[in-house]
Amino acid sequence: MSGDDGCARLLFCGELAGLLRCGHADGCIRYPLTRRASIKDVVEALGVPHTEIYGILADDTPCGFDMLLQPGQEASLLPADMAQPWPVDVTRSTLLRPVPLSVLRFVVDENVARLAMLLRAMGFDAAYDRNWDDAYIANLAAEEDRFVLSADRALLKRSGIVWGRLVRSRNPDGQLAEVARLLDIKRAPAMFRRCLRCNVATESVEKNEIIDFLEPKTIRYHNTFRRCPKCGRVYWPGSHQQYFSRRIEALGITSR
Ligand SMILES: [Zn+2]
Missing domain, CATH: 3.10.20.30 (Beta-grasp domain)
Structure with missing residues (x-):
């Protein structure tokens, strides 16, 4: 010896x-x-x-x-x-993580909050609330089988957290590129189908139901609308959505 x-x-x-x-x-x-x-x-x-x-x-x-x-x-x-498998497949059991995630969904720490907005725009379930502390986030990850995204090492050291990423980049686009590379995300699952504010799925809504809340220009140029069932916010394929799409496509991720 x-x-x-x-x-x-x-x-x-x-x-x-x-x-x-x-x-x-x-x-x-x-x-x-x-x-x-x-x-x-x-x-x-x-x-x-x-x-x-x-x-x-x-x-x-x-x-x-x-x-x-x-x-x-x-x-x-x-x-x-x-290590194997690479890229990481969260739905596969490994020696270090015997219990896989049934589906890829996230909980996002406040220090990378803008990453949550990008993930939601892509259609991912990305839970986030600025009032959540480390204990709450770790508990949510365990209870709802969520992948934790954070720049806080202390949070990610918690034993209740199984899947997560110490996000290195300072800007949200770089952060998304990190996550996409790690988890092999090449396509947005459902662009603009989730409320950026509430993280719930939006529903399609008839124009005449919401026409009173729209600007004249929006009424003139748009006919397809979706509404958040929780907060009532209305979404349509305008310049804001094009802006999100361009950022996501610039990272090599298909947005449609
Ligand atoms: Zn909402």
């Missing part, structure tokens, strides 16, 4: 190296095992939320988040694009 000096050797592969709190650019860390700790606890103590890990190899054997590190052991942590 090795002269292990009471340490385990951890290798954070690919983009995970850049997430380490103490700046080990090569991703290689000798970790002193002063207490019994699962690999999940150790990884998160080093600054990397478990949501970013898609594969763990301990002495070349795949293992789960609850694996207890031993002195002398070598563990490699793999990011999504170095």
